[in-house]
Amino acid sequence: MKKALITGITGQDGAYLAKLLLSKGYEVYGLVRRIVNRSFSNLTYLGVEKNIEYVDGDLTDEASLTHVVRTIKPDEVYHLAAQSFVGTSWDQPIVTSEINAMGTLKLLNAVKNHCPAAKFYHAATSEMFGNSNIDGLQTEDTPFHPRSPYAISKLFAYWMTVNFKESFSMFCVNGILFNHESPIRGLEFVSRKISDGVARIKLGLAKEIKLGNLDSKRDWGFAGDYVEAMWLMMQEPEADNYIISTGQTHSIRDFLDIAFERVGINNWSSYVQIDPRFKRPAELFTLQGKSDKAQAKLNWKPQVNFTQLVQMMVDADLERLKK
Numbered sequence: 001m002k003k004a005l006i007t008g009i010t011g012q013d014g015a016y017l018a019k020l021l022l023s024k025g026y027e028v029y030g031l032v033r034r035i036v037n038r039s040f041s042n043l044t045y046l047g048v049e050k051n052i053e054y055v056d057g058d059l060t061d062e063a064s065l066t067h068v069v070r071t072i073k074p075d076e077v078y079h080l081a082a083q084s085f086v087g088t089s090w091d092q093p094i095v096t097s098e099i100n101a102m103g104t105l106k107l108l109n110a111v112k113n114h115c116p117a118a119k120f121y122h123a124a125t126s127e128m129f130g131n132s133n134i135d136g137l138q139t140e141d142t143p144f145h146p147r148s149p150y151a152i153s154k155l156f157a158y159w160m161t162v163n164f165k166e167s168f169s170m171f172c173v174n175g176i177l178f179n180h181e182s183p184i185r186g187l188e189f190v191s192r193k194i195s196d197g198v199a200r201i202k203l204g205l206a207k208e209i210k211l212g213n214l215d216s217k218r219d220w221g222f223a224g225d226y227v228e229a230m231w232l233m234m235q236e237p238e239a240d241n242y243i244i245s246t247g248q249t250h251s252i253r254d255f256l257d258i259a260f261e262r263v264g265i266n267n268w269s270s271y272v273q274i275d276p277r278f279k280r281p282a283e284l285f286t287l288q289g290k291s292d293k294a295q296a297k298l299n300w301k302p303q304v305n306f307t308q309l310v311q312m313m314v315d316a317d318l319e320r321l322k323k
């Protein structure tokens with residue numbers, strides 16, 4: 001039976017990936033850090049909480065990572081843990097860098113020293129491109145120009161992952177994933193803020209949603225589809241980096257249109273307030289990824305489209321709040 005170690009198991013992607021790997025017969029180990037109110041709610045939501053072996057460790061503590069890797073000796077390491085919220089990275093740039101950049105280096109070191117044959121996946125991001133594009137799209141060849149401490153920390157981790165592959169002949173891949181969402185997306189992210197807010201307004205539990213820039217455009221996909229791409233990358237004979245995206249871009253206004261329409265509200269302007277606190281100091285206008293390489297080499301394709309994604313999220317929040 002193959003052993004997989006997932007960092008970030010309690011997050012959105014960790015839960016979807018754990019479910020996928022369990023369905024493929026993997027023994028799944030999940031790294032959890034010590035926090036006061038630990039929540040396994042994402043894993044519970046997907047019905048896999050009890051099927052995982054939990055191991056203690058923190059990305060900022062190399063000794064704990066070394067212990068985990070040396071004890072488990074995983075076949076595949078999916079490194080998803082991060083301070084993943086872009087907004088927070090301006091308020092806490094150092095902790096963001098400690099976790100995302102140095103944490104990745106510490107984990108790579110632990111794998112190199114104690115389990116060098118393990119395959120290593122790093123959760124890179126479209127945020128590394130900033131406003132850079134080729135004919136409006138981002139491809140694997142688009143130059144990086146990160147515009148937040150989060151994106152900069154991820155770019156360090158991206159290059160470290162490449163460097164460990166080139167220096168030590170390790171199997172190290174970067175998945176450059178564009179935004180992906182689901183009913184278990186963190187509540188601080190704009191997609192979930194909208195789906196949760198719209199459901200609350202519909203049920204009379206809230207009067208408005210406060211948002212930043214409504215004109216930002218993102219390439220939004222479904223997390224369940226994207227974790228499949230992570231696994232496929234790790235099954236290839238050669239390690240490589242891949243963009244994972246839908247190829248479609250939509251504004252936050254588009255998201256609001258579909259979400260409010262789902263609950264029967266056609267004119268949402270009076271329910272949405274612009275709050276400058278949610279605008280980014282350095283804006284990122286449009287992300288639209290070209291995932292042709294992944295589609296050709298991995299035979300991967302997104303299954304859930306934008307409208308289905310928004311409706312799924314609103315429906316799930318309505319259901320949850322009714323309970």
Ligand code: NAP
Nearest residue numbers: 008009010011012013058059080081082084123125179180
């Ligand atoms: P998420 O829901 O925010 O989950 C982050 C995970 O990282 C949580 O399990 C968290 O654990 C863990 N973590 C944070 N700091 C840690 C530390 N010091 N030590 C150990 N674990 C720590 O993120 P996600 O949406 O699933 O995203 C997964 C990865 O993909 C992240 O690296 C993210 O940056 C990247 N990514 C996401 C997207 C997207 O659209 N979702 C796009 C591109 C890239 P706690 O429960 O203890 O907080």
